[in-house]
Amino acid sequence: MITCLFDRRHWTRIRSWQLVRVGGVALACLFASTASCGEEAGPAASTDASTDAASCGPQVAPWDSTWTPPRPFGPGACTSDQIAGEAKCNPSFASFDPTACTTFERSPANATCRQCLLSTSGDPTLGAIVVHPDGRWFINAAGCIALIDGDSSREGCGARYEANLACRQAACDNCFSVSAYNDCWREAGNSACKSVADKAICAQSPVFGPCLDYDTYEELYDALTALFCSTGFTVPADAGFASDAWVEATTSE
């Protein structure tokens, strides 16, 4: 069983999250990295035995390069109460409540919301939360990036960001402590995964702050579920002081 720990000392920008459900126990697993003067700090993972710092490293490993585009942001599918209700099903949250979760999941009134929130890795498009066949949940930050970027193609920044994560995760799959995993994660960006990491530089842009800049898993969950299923992502009409600036900024490239 993977125990996903998070070393906040290395934490800055949240890059990806996963929620693992194994044997009825769900553990939040934060993948974070940072723009760190040429290196990206690694995500957290695994049991912190601190014993394999020297025994693992970036390995050239096959990784899933499948890209599945996101569903469009769909404002109004969920209320904030419903998003909070789904959060009760997450054991890593302070609000975790199995009984309330069961009640929430069974209510037909929440079906539309849950259909928006949840998707599975085989779906043609993905929502805020992606459930993998092994039971792990991922927050779809890559999909968020693609939507903010306006490019959900395989060449878009969201896809490149996802590829970078997938490559590094595969490269460091043999690491079983936080420190070793973090070290491996950084090194992979300069070795086994350099090409995909370089392609993912686009995700370093602060433009993607709505998808990445959160301090806690709960904050990320709240924000991305809201973007996908509640508030959407709406640029105010008075942002900047030229109403057509967005169009110009977009079309001038």
Added chain:
Amino acid sequence: MFLACPCRGFAVRAAFRSLLTCMLASLLACSDAGSGSSPHDAGTDALACDPESSNTWPLTWRAPRAPTPGACTDLQITDYANRCLDSSPDSDVEACYAIQRDPANSICLKCLFSTVQDERYGPIVIGWDRRWYVNVGGCMALIDGDRTENGCGAKDTALQACRSAACTNCTTSAALSACWRQAGSTVCKSYFDDAVCETSPEYSSCTDYSTFDEYLTWVGALFCSTGFGVAPEPT
């Protein structure tokens, strides 16, 4: 290519609840006469790194984006610089994150930032090393209207790229500053000679700043807020 000299280049390193601006260069550096200080001026290896010939940095010139006056307000830019640059006394990572998450700032951030892979560059370019560089060469190209690779902006960018590559192994701002100056008369001399045009007063609005905060604020405003006055025609 876009690169501002290291004195204009910073990287943002986010650490636990702290956004560190990794300021690699000193403040006067881009003039070859000057030297300066930096937050990372440990002063221990000032003599430890000499400029080296390198092809680390591609010298492909990328023309600047057309200015987008009104994409940002001046307040948005100054607020961003104040909150998100660690060198600012008002730096606050949480406030910075809040700015970056706010959809109301999306237009502005999209104008301010570009990455090294983009076809054209805005005022701030995130480089291969994840550092932030001010697109001074692009600013110069918009001033004189010559966006070609033969323009002064392109020549200035090539010089800065050469210097960055030559001094990439320097780990303190003092060392980098010294290397930077030395590179102009050694491995990057041909670029230096070719870029003498950058000293023209017409480029002052792009070049006459002493800190990265100032560069971001003022060059950012030229690209994304006030504009360049009379918008230059694309060449």
